[in-house]
Amino acid sequence: MEQRYATSPEHLPGMDTAELRRRYLVQDLFVDDEVKAIYTHHDRIVLVGVSPVTKTLNLPTFPEIRSDFFFERREGGIVNVGGTGTVTVDGTEHRLTKGSCLYIGRGARAVALGSSDATGTQGAARFYMISAPAHTAYPTTLVEAGHGNVRELGDPATSPEHIPGMDTAELRDRYLVPDLFVDDEVGCIYTHHDRIVLVGVSPVTKTLDLPTFPEIRSDFFFERREGGIVNVGGTGTVTVDGTEYLLTKGSCLYVGRGARAVVLASTDATGTQGPARFFMISAPAHTAYPTTLVEAGHGNVRELGDPLTSNRRTLNQYIHEKGIKSCQVVMGVTTLHPGSIWNTMPAHTHDRRTECYLYFDVPDDARIIHLMGEPSETRHLVVGNEEAVISPSWSVHSGVGSASYSFVWAMAGENQSFDDMDGFAITEMR
8 A cells, every 4th residue: 555645735836747746646546456555644535446357356454554454444435437346345245337336334344346247348347446534334335327416517734755845934833833822712723634623722701612613614613523622721611512511620521523512611710720721632523422521630541651761751541442432532641750851752653643732831941842753854843831733643743841741642543542653762763
């Protein structure tokens, strides 16, 4: 399986014809008696071409998607653009003439593709498939050619190849999120890396409603999304469709798809704790899980690191595959022990998920040196208190502070396996 990283429109003017074709054109997708696949980081779409000539072909899984079978966490649509053929899904055969479309739902295990008469006048079937992550299962369904709805019609993500050409200002503009918390406002950043939305809310003199935004084209924010909220400030409340949840500092609230009215407030903004500061990560969701609160320190606690390597830390997993249920959001909080300053060392990537950090409890006179980029060519960002960093799936994410600190980590993408990562020893990094 070939992988292609996501790109941004700003990079197009600098691309010559060869690079444009390499990035956006898919050639040789159909090879006789082979299954060809391209994984693009634009919405984690997989393009597949299958041309069974002398034999039927089984749809394999691929190491890049880290699943036991292809449709374990995916769905797909197949259109036949060649001669008549069959697609057999878990023992049920579907006949596809040219132009017919078969939807295959999440959970389908065995998929075999064959041609009805590869040596006849029509020739071999040529199955073209698009697949994307799925969070619920819909039934496998066939639509014959011409029987669908017929109509007569007349931030983008970035790639590791662009990092070497970026100066400090552009690196900060693309990957650092400062000023996310503004008093009595809802701050919001939409990144095309896994379509994550980062939200910061600091209610000081009034309660704040979570609005929808034109960029997500929905009647209300959680119409097709889920989210995890961690409070990094004073005690506050989040009211979801009339039910109030009290969030002390470090507590986490998962809000499921379908929640309509979300109201955020501080309990005592003028008191010693100050106003609440709610940090939220949201991603698309295809099914609804219940809104759930986990109080600070009550998640799955993991003690990591060693004082001798200056990275002794306590990690709280809140939203994860064995904790609060979600479609794809994974979220938690890590706190470094006094005297420890490194987080996540050795550094790692996870090619199937985007991760975002929010650093907090950073002293005013301290900063975090956050490493990013490919391990072979790293860059750094200097990060202050309550600033967030967007880490694309191809980028390492590791930081060292001039004092101890805490950070919220949150991920979304292909899977929810916390330990699905590719580590890099510090001696390998450049």
